Amino acid sequence: MTTTVNVATPGGHYPIHIGTGRLDHLHESVPADVTAIALVTNPTVGDLYAKRAIAALQKSGKTVITITLPDGETYKDWQTLNLIFDGLLQNRLDRKCLLVALGGGVIGDMVGFAASAYMRGVRFLQVPTTVLSQVDSSVGGKTAINHPLGKNMIGAFYQPIAVEIDIDVLHTLPEREISAGLAEVIKYGLIIDAAFFDWCEANVAALRALDPDAIRYAIQRSCELKAYVVGQDERESGLRAILNFGHTFGHAIEAGMGYGEWLHGEAVGCGMVQAGALSAATTGLDADSVKRIHDLVQAIGCPVVPPNLGTERWVELMQVDKKTEGGHLRFVLLPKIGQAVVQGAPLNVVRDVLHKTAVPVL
Numbered sequence: 354m355t356t357t358v359n360v361a362t363p364g365g366h367y368p369i370h371i372g373t374g375r376l377d378h379l380h381e382s383v384p385a386d387v388t389a390i391a392l393v394t395n396p397t398v399g400d401l402y403a404k405r406a407i408a409a410l411q412k413s414g415k416t417v418i419t420i421t422l423p424d425g426e427t428y429k430d431w432q433t434l435n436l437i438f439d440g441l442l443q444n445r446l447d448r449k450c451l452l453v454a455l456g457g458g459v460i461g462d463m464v465g466f467a468a469s470a471y472m473r474g475v476r477f478l479q480v481p482t483t484v485l486s487q488v489d490s491s492v493g494g495k496t497a498i499n500h501p502l503g504k505n506m507i508g509a510f511y512q513p514i515a516v517e518i519d520i521d522v523l524h525t526l527p528e529r530e531i532s533a534g535l536a537e538v539i540k541y542g543l544i545i546d547a548a549f550f551d552w553c554e555a556n557v558a559a560l561r562a563l564d565p566d567a568i569r570y571a572i573q574r575s576c577e578l579k580a581y582v583v584g585q586d587e588r589e590s591g592l593r594a595i596l597n598f599g600h601t602f603g604h605a606i607e608a609g610m611g612y613g614e615w616l617h618g619e620a621v622g623c624g625m626v627q628a629g630a631l632s633a634a635t636t637g638l639d640a641d642s643v644k645r646i647h648d649l650v651q652a653i654g655c656p657v658v659p660p661n662l663g664t665e666r667w668v669e670l671m672q673v674d675k676k677t678e679g680g681h682l683r684f685v686l687l688p689k690i691g692q693a694v695v696q697g698a699p700l701n702v703v704r705d706v707l708h709k710t711a712v713p714v715l
């Protein structure tokens with residue numbers, strides 16, 4: 354069974370198809386006027402799934418070339434992005450080509466950015482293969498590469514023509530990647546859907562075990578909630594910033610530790626624990642809710658104690674954030690579970706939270 358969630362933005366709309374075996378149906382998302390297809394992947398995902406993806410794409414009758422990028426967050430950079438352009442130009446792909454991103458969020462973010470820039474914009478299809486990319490990064494059109502000074506600092510808003518989610522491919526993921534992806538799932542409950550947060554608490558074991566019904570529901574609900582937010586505010590002039598809950602802290606961890614040391618989802622999980630503590634100090638989040646956030650992040654298998662970067666280094670890293678305005682840090686904070694606001698916080702309070710969350714809760 355395949356379910357479809359639609360994403361509607363001012364520039365148009367596209368479907369997210371969620372099901373099993375979608376990898377064998379990729380041709381259904383290839384528009385008739387496409388001249389050639391570039392499948393972009395990495396060696397890990399390519400070895401597992403490129404053959405099937407290529408066979409499916411070839412059913413459209415188009416030529417398919419493959420571009421293989423090195424694997425890892427550390428390669429989400431200019432040099433690796435340029436390998437995509439090299440491959441497209443060497444194979445003389447024209448304006449009517451289609452780029453296909455087969456992989457996790459790193460591949461998806463880079464292929465989307467390449468699609469936004471190649472010949473000033475060509476179409477791209479997202480085929481996310483991690484929990485994180487299926488519930489979050491493949492949807493909504495944020496594309497980017499990292500800069501040594503800050504996460505996702507160079508990029509564009511550029512929507513795919515469709516998202517093809519094959520739940521089966523998750524079974525080859527390492528456990529650590531499943532845990533990291535679940536951090537973005539529980540984020541939606543915290544910012545916009547308290548009942549979904551309750552459901553995540555009740556189903557954490559099933560989610561970690563990739564129980565088919567549980568993981569399908571989590572992916573569908575996450576995509577529905579993200580599609581709703583993106584539909585209201587595609588370019589983050591307001592509401593969309595709530596999707597950044599936990600990310601001011603999380604991105605500082607990723608950049609501060611060196612990209613790839615902590616997984617994005619792990620950093621966001623820990624960042625949500627810190628943002629929960631900051632919410633208690635600023636927007637009145639009650640102690641029971643702070644504990645529920647901590648306990649669920651721990652239960653999905655993500656770290657809850659932040660690395661010791663040094664308080665001033667923490668603040669410096671957090672300032673390199675796209676929500677920063679006029680040098681002032683802004684955070685996504687929770688007055689209660691299921692409701693988020695975006696606002697500044699006094700630096701002495703932020704420092705205090707950095708100290709408090711550095712101590713393990715027993």
Ligand SMILES: NC(=O)c1ccc[n+]([C@@H]2O[C@H](COP(=O)([O-])OP(=O)(O)OC[C@H]3O[C@@H](n4cnc5c(N)ncnc54)[C@H](O)[C@@H]3O)[C@@H](O)[C@H]2O)c1
Nearest residue numbers: 397457458459460482483485486489490495522525526617
């Ligand atoms: N654009 C957005 O809205 C958005 C949202 C969230 C995260 N992101 C970005 O996404 C990135 C993180 O994505 P991610 O967590 O998917 O990491 P990732 O892309 O690095 O993938 C994680 C690892 O799993 C491997 N892998 C992928 N699919 C697999 C499969 N089915 N079986 C076995 N191994 C597989 C990859 O090769 C990689 O080693 C970060 O760069 C983050 O900034 C973007």
Ligand SMILES: O=C(O)C(=O)C[C@@H](O)[C@H](O)[C@H](O)COP(=O)(O)O
Nearest residue numbers: 489493495504505593596597600675
């Ligand atoms: O889609 C969004 O909007 C998000 O913020 C989703 C986040 O999970 C994601 O990590 C995003 O890439 C962060 O965006 P950034 O603008 O803070 O780099």
Ligand SMILES: [Zn+2]
Nearest residue numbers: 537600617621
């Ligand atoms: Zn994220």
